[in-house]
Amino acid sequence: MYLLLSFLTAFATGILVFPVLIKLLTKYNFSEVPGGRKIHTSIVPSMGGIAISLSVAISLAIWSWQYNIPDIRYLLGAVSLMFFVGFRDDMVELKAFHKILGQLIAVILVVVISDIRIKDLHGFLGVGELNIIISYFFSAFVLLALTNAFNLIDGLDGLAGIIAIIVFTCLGSWFLIQGLESYALLSFTFLGAVIAFLFFNWHPAKIFMGDTGSLTLGFTMGALIIAFMETNAALPEDNFWRFTPVFTAGITLMIFPLYDMARVFTKRVSKGQSPMTPDKSHVHHFLMRMGLKHNQVALILGGLQLSFIVLIFLMKNFSDHLALPIISVIVLLLGYRLDQITVKYVKKKVKKEPKILEDKGLVKKRIESKIVDREGFKDSRINMN
Secondary structure, X not given: OHHHHHHXXXXXXXXXXXXXXXXXXXXXXXXXXXXXXXXXXXXXXXOOHHHHHHHHHHHHHHHHHHOOHXXXXXHHHHHHHHHHHHHHHHHXXXXXXXXXXXXXXXXXXXXXXXXXXXXXXXXXXXXXXXXXXXXXXXXXXXXXXXXXXXXXXXXXOOHHHHHHHHHHHHHHHHHHHOOOHHHHHHHHHHHHHHHHHHHHHOOOOOOOOHHHHHHHHHHHHHHHHHHHHHHHHOOOOOOOOOOOOHHHHHHHOOHHHHHXXXXXXXXXXXXXXXXXXXXXXXXXXXXXXXXXXXXHHHHHHHHHHHHHHHXXXXXXXXXXXXXXXXXXXXXXXXXXXXXXXXXXXXHHHHHHOOOHHHHHHHHHHHHHHHOOOHHHHOOOOOOOO
């Protein structure tokens, strides 16, 4: 009951706060201007993550006393710290290195202090229990990867919101079934705030979440996914909600952001660029080039994300050695097919457009047709006065 009330409180608070935040950000010119990598066509205020975090904070302040919050107090502190890293980046853009450095402090709070970490690979790749130092480093790497993967997909109206809704719904439901109410509370509270955000971020967006939102949401989901992986592994083997492919199940919850990040990083490095160099090589950019609209791309990619979650549920009795290759092959084949279709579409579109030389010839003919032949007027009856 209190989980529902927390969800509704976060949602209602968001619905009330977002219009006020939009006016304030617009008034003080905290907006993103079209051009460059931006694919929106009008000035849109950013930093919607302020309203998301405020909605969550108000809801937790009202309803969290019902639950065993002390077991996630460091996680809440780390989420708050990540919010300020994103806020600082939105106010004055940070270099990628400085942004990662700021994130590391929040990661340490979760992995080391809260002990939310990957402790065992359960035989995957022949690896069992991890040495504590290796566990710390590996967990930190996974958490940073999940956080920044989500941050990178925030470039299209509604896309990040839809992915977050899917992930928080799945995690919240699973934690609730397992009786982990503090994690369920955090998941459903964020879910309510994100749904409220989506009302104002759906195409055409009235506000973007900015790094303030994407880093906060990505980090929260990443920490909860690691908590899910370790809790899931501890369940009895005959539990219906236990996923045997522990590692694959965690990856699948964020499969689209992770694939997109790996894809753009590979493309950039292959061109001799830094993996953090901004460009328009994301999956949603490719789909937009095919003529699809923002909302269509968001729904397609959200549907694919949900499809993979359903697929891993159907394979919940498989081992990681089988489930991970199956998921990986399907993702890579879909990505390869997308590249083929996009290139084919772009070439077809270019062929239909007049060539530059043809354009020049057409302009020349139009100019010549407008030149008056003075000689022709000599014998004409036109009154030249």
